Amino acid sequence: MILGLQVIALVFALVMIYFAYLHYRRGEINGLEILFWLTAWMGAIFIAIFPEAFRAFSATIAVNRAFDLAMIGAFILVIPTVYVSYIRTKRIEKKIEDLVRKESLKPLDELQKNRKST
Amino acid sequence: MKIYLVIPAYNEAKRIDNLLESLKGVNLPVILVDDGSFDKTFQLAKKYPVTVLRHKVNLGKGAALKTGCEAAILLGASAVILMDSDGQHKASDLPKFVGKISMETYDVVFGSRNLNIGVPLVRYIGNKIESVLISLLYGIYISDPICGFRAMTKKAYQKMKLESAGYDIETEMVIKTKHFGFKYCEVPVETVYYDKFKGVTILDALGIFTNILKWKIFK
Numbered sequence: 001m002i003l004g005l006q007v008i009a010l011v012f013a014l015v016m017i018y019f020a021y022l023h024y025r026r027g028e029i030n031g032l033e034i035l036f037w038l039t040a041w042m043g044a045i046f047i048a049i050f051p052e053a054f055r056a057f058s059a060t061i062a063v064n065r066a067f068d069l070a071m072i073g074a075f076i077l078v079i080p081t082v083y084v085s086y087i088r089t090k091r092i093e094k095k096i097e098d099l100v101r102k103e104s105l106k107p108l109d110e111l112q113k114n115r116k117s118t
Numbered sequence: 119m120k121i122y123l124v125i126p127a128y129n130e131a132k133r134i135d136n137l138l139e140s141l142k143g144v145n146l147p148v149i150l151v152d153d154g155s156f157d158k159t160f161q162l163a164k165k166y167p168v169t170v171l172r173h174k175v176n177l178g179k180g181a182a183l184k185t186g187c188e189a190a191i192l193l194g195a196s197a198v199i200l201m202d203s204d205g206q207h208k209a210s211d212l213p214k215f216v217g218k219i220s221m222e223t224y225d226v227v228f229g230s231r232n233l234n235i236g237v238p239l240v241r242y243i244g245n246k247i248e249s250v251l252i253s254l255l256y257g258i259y260i261s262d263p264i265c266g267f268r269a270m271t272k273k274a275y276q277k278m279k280l281e282s283a284g285y286d287i288e289t290e291m292v293i294k295t296k297h298f299g300f301k302y303c304e305v306p307v308e309t310v311y312y313d314k315f316k317g318v319t320i321l322d323a324l325g326i327f328t329n330i331l332k333w334k335i336f337k
Contacts, residue, residue, distance in 0.1 A: 097177050097283050101185045104151070104171045108192050 009048035013041045040077065119197055119220050121269075122190035123148045123212070126182030127203035131157040138166040140209040146199070146216070149189050153182040159203075169193070179266075180280065180287030187275050195272060202266040206309050214305040215269040225274040225300035226291070228260050229267030229307040237309070244323050248289065251327070255334045258296035260304065264288045264318060264326070267307050274300050285322045286329045293333060 020037040023029045029037075047054045051066060058069035123146045127134060134150075141148055148168035152160040154176035163170045171189055173182060183200055190198045197219045201207050211229070218227045233242050245264060253259040266288060270278075278294040280287055295302050318326075 093283070096175070097181050100154075100173050100175055100177055101181060101188075104173050104185050105189055105192070107171070108169070108189050112192060 006048045006051070010045060013044040013048065017041045119222070120195050121146055121197045121199060121216060121219065122193065122195040123199045123201060124183060124186030124190055125150045125201050125203045126153055126179050126186060127151065127155065127159050127163070128153040128176060128179070128182070129155045129157045129159060130203045131155070131159050131162055133205040134159050134162050134203060137203055137205050138163065138168065141168075142166075144209050144212055146212065147193070149186045149193075150203070151182040151186040151189075153177060153179070178282075178284035180282040180284050180290075183287055184280055191272055191275070197269060197271045198275065199269040200266060207267045208308045208310075211267065211305070211307045214307070215267075218303060218305060219269045219271065222271075223301060224303050225271050226295045226302040227269040228262070228292070228302060228304045229265045230260070230262040230304040231265050231307055231309040233262060240320075241318070244318075248323075248326065248330070251330055252289070252292055255330065256293050256296050258292060260292050260302075262304075263292045265307065265309075274298070282329070284325070285318050286326045289326050289330060290333070293330075 017038065020029070020034055020041070024031075024034040047070065054069070055066040058064075058066045061069070063069040063072070123141070123144070125137070125148065127150055130137075138148075138150075148166075150163045150168050150170050152163065152170065152172045154173045160170060160172050169189065171185060173185065186200075187198050199212065199215045199219070201212075207229070215227050215229070218224055231237065233245060237245075245262060248263050249259060249261060252263055264285070268288075268291070270291070274295075277298050277300075278291065280290055280294070282290045294300075
């Protein structure tokens with residue numbers, strides 16, 4: 001059972017490393033970002049291969065079960081990522097709105113300019 | 119007082135002809151904002167003596183209204199009347215808004231549909247819950263806070279600095295009317311629902327309710 005979970009976690013982490021590398025090669029994420037994701041997924045691989053080490057670590061910070069610590073870690077990673085995505089989406093939405101609205105008013109602006117100049 | 123009629127439109131090719139025909143007798147300059155329709159709304163509207171603007175992509179009713187209001191102000195409007203493009207509002211009600219806003223006693227005039235006649239039950243309940251919620255949280259009771267038929271002065275529009283891009287713009291107007299202490303009134307308007315799939319959906323309504331709470335907490 002544990003071995004099955006380990007294999008799933010390992011495959012998942014490797015796939016995610018591949019995606020991170022792919023986006024890095026496409027220039028969609030920078031060097032610092034690839035480093036962050038590589039570290040995160042390498043950490044996940046280490047935990048998947050050596051769960052005992054992780055168990056010992058979780059005991060030292062007073063978290064009883066290694067799985068609980070993994071969940072806490074995942075939340076710490078996921079919540080800020082979702083938040084940053086949300087803020088960025090809002091920012092992009094606003095920029096698109098401003099751009100499209102400005103563009104739609106262009107004919108009127110030009111009309112006004114022509115009126116003033118004549 | 120120079121009053122412009124602002125109409126946001128999205129995929130209204132079926133009804134835009136009827137609406138613009140009905141406005142022919144109305145002595146008001148019209149600005150129609152096509153909010154990125156993929157049907158022939160823009161081309162059909164172009165045939166009429168109205169100013170037609172177009173969003174290249176669909177942004178939402180709020181964004182189209184803001185574009186229309188800004189265009190009206192650019193053209194010298196001192197007040198705007200906002201009207202839906204799906205034909206649910208009647209041109210015969212326009213003089214009520216013109217009358218009230220021309221008096222210069224009111225900054226904002228809200229249209230108020232008779233919600234007891236012809237309004238789907240879900241919309242009726244949602245509308246009433248919203249009225250009560252806004253009243254409790256902000257201290258302003260408008261019997262039909264999401265009715266798109268309304269008028270406001272240039273001063274009120276510019277002071278409001280509306281942010282919403284979607285259907286929540288109407289609620290934002292109500293809340294900002296109270297916030298800035300604008301003088302307002304309601305006028306009864308006639309409504310006919312043609313399409314139960316268009317307009318505010320349950321998801322939109324949930325978004326509006328979330329925003330009502332959000333604006334209270336964060337502003």
